Amino acid sequence: MTGPGTVLGRLYRAAPAVQDSVLAAALLLPDLFLFSDFALPSVGLADRLLTVGYAVLGYAALAVRRRAPLAVFGHVWAHALGGELLTAAGAFDYSPTLALLTALYTVAALRGARPAVLALVSVAVPVALSVRAALADVPEAERLTSLLGVACFYGLLHLEVWAVGRWVRAGRAAAIRDRLAVARAEEAVLSERARTARELHDIVANAVTVMVLQAGGARHVLRTDPDRVECALEQIESCGKTAVAELRHMLLVLRADGERLAADEPSFGLADLDPLLNGVRQAGLTAHLRVTGDPAPLGRSVDLTAYRLVQEALTNAAKHAGPGAVT
Structure with a gap:
């Protein structure tokens, strides 16, 4: 329910920064559980805290994603790239994914075609490193098949999120055009x-x-x-x-x-x-x-x-x- 007195109702009316902060917090734990070794029993407390701290560095920027979509995307992109490089160096095992998807969607939904396409192309770098990390322990005989499967999964995931963002932007533009057409019609009626x-x-x-x-x-x-x-x-x-x-x-x-x-x-x-x-x-x-x-x-x-x-x-x-x- 989203009535005026419910938690969802109050969140719906809250400032965008508050909404995006709640979104970032909601995505943080799934990202850690799905794309890192955070939940493995063999991981020590210090390594878990290091992984959580690094994740927070990336997710904190999502609080202002609608105010500065390109800057936030650049920050999250660098955060994802850094996570892949630190994983390759053995500092921890973490491939930041959901924050990058959120930032990519925001650029696609709130910016024009050129920035959106550049953002989509640029995610190929951290995605490629993430695919490489996922195949590190795969036997040589199964690597080609696994490479195709993992690459298709990550590639289609980012492409679909980007496409949804562009679809949302097109819908908003159409709604604005409809409102302008209605306003012009009302103005014509008043003039008549x-x-x-x-x-x-x-x-x-x-x-x-x-x-x-x-x-x-x-x-x-x-x-x-x-x-x-x-x-x-x-x-x-x-x-x-x-x-x-x-x-x-x-x-x-x-x-x-x-x-x-x-x-x-x-x-x-x-x-x-x-x-x-x-x-x-x-x-x-x-x-x-x-x-x-x-x-x-x-x-x-x-x-x-x-x-x-x-x-x-x-x-x-x-x-x-x-x-x-x-x-």
Whole structure:
């Protein structure tokens, strides 16, 4: 179990150095029992203490393996090489293996392809010495067969650990790419929402401004100029219908199949400026449209954006500048 109150749960939340220290301690004894003469009854206490002390020198570096993978690998590699050389010299019988495997995995999982490949190639030196030590007492007639078996065992063991490290690194990279893709998608959604909000603001603000101005003008001439009141009411009705049509278009775009529907719906552009100008003219603003040069075809989004810019400018002029000429 790994609940919040269990030992494994607390270890899972601990700092990486604490986790790696526990891992090193957990690997130390199996390494001594499997790859040294530590457990043999014939080995004296002094030799056992020497073997344990030397093992601790290598395993202590694993506490910072994630902080400095290459430095730790170099230390553990030298420790493994030293263990093989001391074994050959008769100081003790110890081939440090699990620490080297852990350091190799760490480099493969946390560093790029080049350092990982170099680390894999470099372990061939201590592995070769370890194979040689394992064959020291093998009879000459059985040496070739034993050499193939031991070499394959050690070689495949280190290769598999290295491959697992590379697989873990690839999985982490894929997870990061997935998170970035999700973040970009969320950013695109937020951007689209902001654009839609601006569109709705432009639609409603322009229509309401024109209708308010027309209604105010109609109120002042209600009894003196009925024809002008009728014209103002017609303009209010026209603005309302236009706003409803634009809002309907926006809602269609926001539907799940909005792309297909939007392609069939009319979209506003610079060609629709005349009705827009007529609306603000009826509201009392003098507006002139001047086109310089030959009109060129625009993309749908660019055309709509240009229309909205003119619409927003006319709305602001009608709201804040009062009667006057706008070009």
